[in-house]
Amino acid sequence: MSYTLNDKIKNMTPYDPVSGEFDIRLDANESFITPPQEIIDEIKESVLKTNFNRYPDPMASKLCKLFGNYYGVDSELVTAGNGSDELISIIANSFLQKGDKAMVLAPDFSMYKFYLKLAECECVTYEKKEDFRVDFDNLIYAIQSREIKLIIFSNPCNPTSVGFEAKQMRKLIRSVDALVVLDEAYMDFYDQSLINEAADYDNLIILRTCSKAFGMAAIRLGFAVANKTLTNALRSTKSPYNVNSVTQAVGCVIFSHPDYLRDCVDKIKKSRDELYNKLTTLQRLNPGRIRVVEPVTNFVYVWQDNAGGLYNILKSHGIVVRNIGEYLRITAGTPDENNAVLKVIERCL
Numbered sequence: 001m002s003y004t005l006n007d008k009i010k011n012m013t014p015y016d017p018v019s020g021e022f023d024i025r026l027d028a029n030e031s032f033i034t035p036p037q038e039i040i041d042e043i044k045e046s047v048l049k050t051n052f053n054r055y056p057d058p059m060a061s062k063l064c065k066l067f068g069n070y071y072g073v074d075s076e077l078v079t080a081g082n083g084s085d086e087l088i089s090i091i092a093n094s095f096l097q098k099g100d101k102a103m104v105l106a107p108d109f110s111m112y113k114f115y116l117k118l119a120e121c122e123c124v125t126y127e128k129k130e131d132f133r134v135d136f137d138n139l140i141y142a143i144q145s146r147e148i149k150l151i152i153f154s155n156p157c158n159p160t161s162v163g164f165e166a167k168q169m170r171k172l173i174r175s176v177d178a179l180v181v182l183d184e185a186y187m188d189f190y191d192q193s194l195i196n197e198a199a200d201y202d203n204l205i206i207l208r209t210c211s212k213a214f215g216m217a218a219i220r221l222g223f224a225v226a227n228k229t230l231t232n233a234l235r236s237t238k239s240p241y242n243v244n245s246v247t248q249a250v251g252c253v254i255f256s257h258p259d260y261l262r263d264c265v266d267k268i269k270k271s272r273d274e275l276y277n278k279l280t281t282l283q284r285l286n287p288g289r290i291r292v293v294e295p296v297t298n299f300v301y302v303w304q305d306n307a308g309g310l311y312n313i314l315k316s317h318g319i320v321v322r323n324i325g326e327y328l329r330i331t332a333g334t335p336d337e338n339n340a341v342l343k344v345i346e347r348c349l
């Protein structure tokens with residue numbers, strides 16, 4: 001007897017961000033801010049109160065309420081997930097059937113394709129223009145003429161840091177029969193969200209995460225916001241206890257501190273602007289060698305004529321960023337971290 005893996009999974013390998021120890025990690029778009037002692041103390045207290053022998057609240061009701069309060073959204077339209085990654089997986093597996101066509105944009109977040117393929121969908125890629133923008137009339141035509149059942153993309157975009165306008169999103173959603181999954185993982189840094197309009201559309205799911213703006217990547221917490229019918233489908237097809245009690249407790253503490261969350265966003269944007277401004281100076285001094293995309297997220301996207309080489313040099317200095325083809329994606333860090341990465345880039349140029 002012999003068991004063989006099916007074609008779908010036989011060549012897959014575990015996700016490996018970067019192996020090795022690095023002094024400066026600017027590769028995963030995490031926050032450089034950790035909560036102050038008062039909030040840490042509240043977290044400790046709430047974790048100690050967890051009923052460890054009991055299953056978590058399957059609907060994470062208190063957490064969804066606090067999330068809803070923060071964004072001004074009815075908590076009846078909110079579903080919590082074990083990171084927004086889990087929600088992407090649930091959406092791919094529940095809202096699509098084998099062989100259905102789903103569309104992704106390129107460049108965009110690589111995990112979309114990963115989950116869509118695991119869900120045995122046909123994945124259609126729509127290439128963005130050279131400036132990473134999109135002709136939405138053309139995109140709408142592509143979705144409709146190819147009978148796409150679902151389109152998923154990030155706004156603002158990871159990795160390009162380019163944002164689309166809310167009015168473009170509204171037009172897209174209204175003009176297609178497909179389910180539009182709008183991943184707003186970085187929308188806390190931008191101001192074109194549709195989160196307060198989710199109830200107005202029967203084909204829109206918005207995704208949010210605590211991993212980027214709020215510095216909570218460790219607890220794995222994301223949210224989906226959609227109308228009642230879609231929310232009911234999401235809640236009905238997720239695994240019942242998907243968000244563990246410790247994460248729910250920590251999440252409740254975090255969303256009870258809206259001023260802290262807004263302060264985090266302000267600090268990160270400031271760091272991002274510093275990084276961007278200094279890179280534009282390098283661009284001015286080194287024409288044709290480095291080019292920075294104007295950012296609306298917590299990272300910058302930089303074209304460099306030797307991106308792969310520069311990536312390795314940074315690594316040898318204990319600094320890790322993300323290398324995507326001819327580009328580097330650099331997360332905004334502390335002033336010291338930003339200066340360290342800028343110093344190496346400047347010397348290489």
Ligand SMILES: *Cc1c(COP(=O)(O)O)cnc(C)c1O
Nearest residue numbers: 083084085154158185209211222
């Ligand atoms: C980081 C990221 C996510 C993942 O968020 P988690 O909640 O940590 O799973 C989702 N979408 C985009 C575009 C991201 O960059």
